[in-house]
Amino acid sequence: MYERNRFDPFSLIIGILIVIVGILALRNPFASFGTIVVLMAIAAIIEGIFKLFEIRNVARSLQMSSGWWTFSGIIDILFGILLFFVPSIGGVVVWISIAIWFIVDSLFELWLSRFLRNNNKTYYWFTVIISILGVVLGVILLFKPAYAISIAIFLLAFYLLLFGINQIIRSF
Numbered sequence: 001m002y003e004r005n006r007f008d009p010f011s012l013i014i015g016i017l018i019v020i021v022g023i024l025a026l027r028n029p030f031a032s033f034g035t036i037v038v039l040m041a042i043a044a045i046i047e048g049i050f051k052l053f054e055i056r057n058v059a060r061s062l063q064m065s066s067g068w069w070t071f072s073g074i075i076d077i078l079f080g081i082l083l084f085f086v087p088s089i090g091g092v093v094v095w096i097s098i099a100i101w102f103i104v105d106s107l108f109e110l111w112l113s114r115f116l117r118n119n120n121k122t123y124y125w126f127t128v129i130i131s132i133l134g135v136v137l138g139v140i141l142l143f144k145p146a147y148a149i150s151i152a153i154f155l156l157a158f159y160l161l162l163f164g165i166n167q168i169i170r171s172f
Contacts, residue, residue, distance in 0.1 A: 008171040015167030022160030029153045036152055037090030041083035048076030091149060098148040099141035106134025 025032040051073030055066045083090045110131035116124040141148040 011167045011171035015164045015169075015171060018160050018164030018167060020164075022157045022164055025153060025157035025160060029150065032153045032156060033091070033094075033149055034087065036094060036156060037083055037087045040090055040093065041080045044076045044080030044083065046080075048073045048078075048080060051076060091145070094152050095141070095145040095148040098152055099138050102134050102138030102141060104138075106131045106138060109134070 025035075051069055055069050055073070083093070109127055113124055113127040113131065116127060141151070
């Protein structure tokens with residue numbers, strides 16, 4: 001069994017710093033949103049580079065032409081560069097992505113709930129109601145971009161707070 005009885009000051013410091021960043025993300029949402037756009041840009045560029053380096057392996061294993069994979073990788077890199085130079089596009093991407101994510105995920109859960117009907121009625125109805133609410137929320141987010149951006153900032157801040165608290169607990 002793994003036993004640890006040493007105090008880790010590094011984890012404590014990192015945890016405290018991450019909690020502070022999470023609180024700052026909630027207190028200053030515009031700067032937080034800028035960070036989200038920069039992270040999206042970096043992720044798109046890394047994804048594009050990954051695709052370009054993995055063309056041969058993926059094309060061979062999937063038995064497909066590498067043309068679309070190359071095109072997709074180049075588009076990812078260009079999109080990431082565009083996000084760096086025109087950050088307002090990032091706002092639109094976050095807005096649409098979160099709205100579509102809510103709708104698609106909720107529709108999938110609604111579809112999946114049919115398998116629960118015979119096993120657990122309570123969980124089935126709970127899933128159906130939450131899924132319908134998710135679809136409605138997704139449609140609302142499509143017409144209210146500020147709500148979608150607020151949700152993105154809240155999710156980022158919530159994740160940072162949880163991760164920071166986890167690091168603090170782990171340090172002891």
